[in-house]
Every structure is written in structure tokens, then in C-alpha cells.
Amino acid sequence: MKSEPDEASIDHLAHAAHHTLPWTGVRNYQARNFMRDMMQVGDGVLFYHSSCPEPGIAGLAEVSSTAYPDPTQFDKKSPYFDPKSSQETPRWLLVDVVFKKKIPLIPLAALREHEELKDMRVLARGNRLSITPVSEAEWRFIIKRLA
């Protein structure tokens, strides 16, 4: 799961109440569907810092809720407000994410060096999804070899 560290970094997560943050602001249908259809409580999360001086995996977290409506879509003062959404038929969902651990940054360039990770969705050419699946093999490799 990608986040801009200016907005929500691994340190923010570590210091949040209950070490938990709602993953607000996803406004892409594919990313939303991953949360809705594929994520379960207890799933591992690679916390990725994007759009920053050192992009890469900065920590480990866990999904701690199933998907539910993102309240910011109803908030006129929020940058994530969506006038086309309604309480009755919410368009955007989120999951809660709980902190597990901070790790020495695994830079994007390091991820790209490993043959084992060449098919990682987040590394695919032109990928713009902020949430992408990680295979079992990719997860194990990152945890054992890089984290």
C-alpha cells in the first residue's frame, strides 16, 4: 500500500491511536476493489512511501478491518470529498491498517534489482495503483531477504 510520507508515513502509523489508521483517500476503482474483494483482516501489508525523496518500502503493517465506507467522501471540507457519492450508496471504501514494524528502507531501486520480484505489480511499467497485490513468494522473499 502506497502512501506519501508527508500525508501518512510509517511513523505516523506507529504513533497513531491503537497504532491504526483508516486508509482514507483511495479514489481509484481497481484499488477500491482490492480492498473490498481481496483484503482480509490479518493480511500483511508492505507500507510503501511514494512521491518522496526516497521511495520504497518503509515498514510492515497488517489489515485490521474489512472494507467500509470512507467517511471523507461525505465531508465537503475534505480534499477527498466526492459529490457523486451518497450515504445510501457510498462509492469509496477503505480498510483499517495497523502498524507492525518499521524497517530500514528498501529503496525502489533495490526492489528492482531482484529477479524474484520482477513481476511485482507495484514495479510494473506505468503502474499507478496505490494498492497492489503481493504474491506469497514475493512476500516471503522480501521478509526473509530484504526486511
Next chain:
DNA sequence: GCCAACGTTGGC
């Protein structure tokens, strides 16, 4: 700041 890549919008 640049720019490639991709998603969304909206006219037709």
C-alpha cells in the same frame, strides 16, 4: 519541473 503512462470524462 519534466514527462511517460494511465484513468476518467464527456461529446458524438
Next chain:
DNA sequence: GCCAACGTTGGC
């Protein structure tokens, strides 16, 4: 349903 225009993402 097509597709051009536009906006956004995100690494560099």
C-alpha cells in the same frame, strides 16, 4: 461504444 482531451501519478 469510441476516442480525444484532460487530469493525475510518481519516478527522476
